[in-house]
Amino acid sequence: MKLRRRRFLALAAAAAAWPAMPRMARAQAWPSRPVRIIVGFPAGGATDIQARLMGQWLSDRLGQQFIIENRAGASGNIGTEAVAKAPADGYTLLQVVTPHAINAALYSNLNFDFIRDIVPVICAARLAYVVVVHPSLPVTTIPELIAYAKANPGKLNYGSAGHGTPQNIACELFKMMAGVNLVHVPYRGGAPATTDLIGGHLQLIFSPLSESIEHIKAGKLRPLAVTSATRLDVLPDTPTLADFVPGYEATGFAGIGAPTNTPADIIALLNKELNAGLADPKIKTRIVELGGTVLGGSPAEFGVILAEAIEKWTRVIKFAGIKVE
Template identity: 80%
Template sequence: MKFPRRTFVHLATGAAALPALSPLARAQAYPSRPVRIIVGFPAGGATDIQARLMGEWLTERLGQQFIVENKPGASGNIGTEMVAKAPADGYTLLQVVTPAAINAALYSNLPFDFVRDIAPVIYAARLAYVVVVNPSVPATTLPEFIAYAKANPGKINYGSAGQGTPQNIACELFKMMTGVNLVHVPYKGGAPAVVDLIANHVQVIFAPVSESIQQIKAGKLRALAVTTATRLDVLPDVPTVADFVPGYEASGFAGIGAPKATPVDVIDKLNKELNAGLADAKVKARIVELGGTVMGGTPAEFGKIISEATEKWAKVIKFAGVKAE
């Protein structure tokens, strides 16, 4: 069957116009089915709670279920690999946290490239760690602790959630910048390390606020400083490390990512809705309770944070000789 020339030209012109319209149509249709948010860590921790907070908000706003799936293991690498290899359609997202940036330098044979294979969606929160000591340590300020550590080189143990974790790397940066000699005692998770700090088996931890604030308030641990550049609303009387060690900063990050090549319009839609969530009073309050500072912003701004963190922690890992377990 032959088409008249006029009909053929009309059809061809219409077909050529479809790609220009498809991003808008795709954004309007998304999501048309449930979306998974992959968390590379166990349920119940701060990373999991933050992901569920974002998932609940998106579920309410977009009318489809945003379901958190925990895929713990290998310091979050199992979950990251799952998302890196998922279809780039916006239906598999990643809760992006600091270990992903650390792992990029810590592991030499990963089957993915975190910076290349995960597209940033939003920088949800900056996360703080707090330098906590057992009350038996004869130091009530960070300068006193530094002096005590220098007077007792190799005799003070610091705990962490494991080799290559943010707590480990934050303390190694502190050691690098102050010249103190602290002995690393790695644990299989942050909670066991805090338990042993209370029991005085280790003397200091650079602990997530969410894992230590109740013990601080109860007087079981003494907070000397927070690792962020500014003080925290939940610990307003605790100074920053940088107040005494100029230039020190070891904040973490939490946000959402997607597989590379995920349509820009889908990422922009998620970014818009998540920024609205971060402006919500209840969401902001919960993030603050977890020791975070609400951020927000564009995907490009989150990409810059990820790149800077990856470069920074690679230098610390190399200097300290940190090896993956």
């Protein structure tokens, strides 16, 4: 794993290695036609929304269409393979999200190597989850949840969007650190899991904020904690899970990647323009509404985030024995 991490960070830092004159000439010529941003998940979710925010910004700034193309399936692997095998010319990009850091430990027969085949461009945002329970559950805090779970081992069901999804991994990390026994009920997507939680068929979910915030506001779900290191602006009265389970943090991310060997001047231009977009008040507000914290920064900094996430979630997956069907 350390060798893979070093290789990934080396790829992320490769942008500095290109001569100045060829970079300038290529950047002036690109983009001369529409650019695709591949999203490996269905339209309408937080991943898709953030990709469209960035795509529209780039379209307005660079004078060519940045088209969002949804290639859903296999936890994002179908879309990732399409980008990994695309020409490294800057005209095919990837919306990089948390499952990309998880899949390497779950799938052994992929036709691509994420670390080898995708180079990071920018991490747009960190994304938190919120621990939500059905109002009938007699707990209002994380300590009460832990005590209730320990008094009723194996009797609390938590839902997720499926085996190996961020919701599943985040809750397994909680189980590992808090020493509780919760039963995983996987669904084919987050929406049906949320529906069953509201209906009382589940007791809790580590939910993306975009899937639960309206139900929280309506009183249909009770928030106990957020999984980020700090509180969220959209849920200022909800504590962090780390307030009660020291050291706990489970955050996702959303950013942009490109096929390895994409010209470094194109990577640099994309990074510059996307950092400018993340400073725009309208984009920042929308990301916060989705439960995110705006980041930005260099390709190398995104490389560090990805490498650390891959190492962390690989440990959790192995500890929990998570396998995909």
